[in-house]
Amino acid sequence: MTGYGDGTRCVHGGLGEPEPGNPLLASPVFATGFHAGHESYGYGRADNPTYRALESAIGALDGGECVVFASGMAAIAAVLGLAPTKVVLPSDGYYLTRSLAAELPVSVVEVPTTGPWPSFDGAELVLLETPCNPGLDVCDITALASAAHAAGALLAVDNTTATPIGQRPLELGADIVVCSDSKALSGHSDVLLGHVTCRSPELAARIRQTRTMHGGIPGPFETWLAHRGLSTLDLRLARQAQNASALYTALRGHPQVSNLRWPGAEQDSSYVIASKQMRRFNGVFTFTLASREAVEQFLAASKLVTAATSFGGVHSTADRRAQWGDPVPEGFLRFSAGCEDTEDLVADVLAAL
């Protein structure tokens, strides 16, 4: 699908050759065992045509070889397995990545996404998260990939917030992309899935072998749902970014709102690097209200914004992150703009405030 735009690639990626009478998107294959003798498909834990179809679509967007997993955390666990002695992680990224690393027999260095960055000497893996969740700070993937490579480390990027059409870390010098597809990629708040894409086929084979051994495989039905969701990613991100932009404008200077952040806004401290290395923005932005009670009143008053964790779905949601232990103020909200009509959403949010 090279030479086509993102919308076309999202719609057509990973589809089989047209065959009269076959479905446009092949139905999920649920087999445990396959008739013996095929080069790839023998036992369902190792490989499956439904995985391969989605892996082909996502891998083409990421620009490498993709391996799908049962969740974003299963994908992250496989990547952390590449660092037996020392790993560098974001101190302000997805909290379970840090919790998992803390349980492993590996030395962990935590660095905020905006730096300052220490020497990577002795590390096998540097994992970035940009924009980071929930703070939405960004870091320079190209510069950090060079520094990691100079120290002999692999550079991985958690690309969940950006999605494969919002940012292509492999083109910026990263070795590995890891992503929770439970968020915007699937996009309908009804499936858990993750993936790892590697620039090198050898590394992808290692990751695939880890998946086979650990058994963190997605269900074929979930994989198929994610593939169906991917076909509208371009459309959904466009509306979500439009809604985030309109809400940013409406909330800027609002007396009850402080620390409004959206990497797509020129005024935002992330904008200079984000606009250089990201291909487009999305619907996730953050702001702080005066207190926990103010957040609760806001969410109770809104008719369109659902209190829910996770983000990137078609419904607008907001999550008070302090309740999960993130190091943020009590009134800090991560807002995920959905696909509602822009005027409806802005009017609802302003009325609720």
Ligand SMILES: *Cc1c(COP(=O)(O)O)cnc(C)c1O
């Ligand atoms: C949600 C999330 C994960 C974990 O993904 P799951 O699919 O929930 O396992 C990892 N990284 C980031 C940045 C996330 O937002």
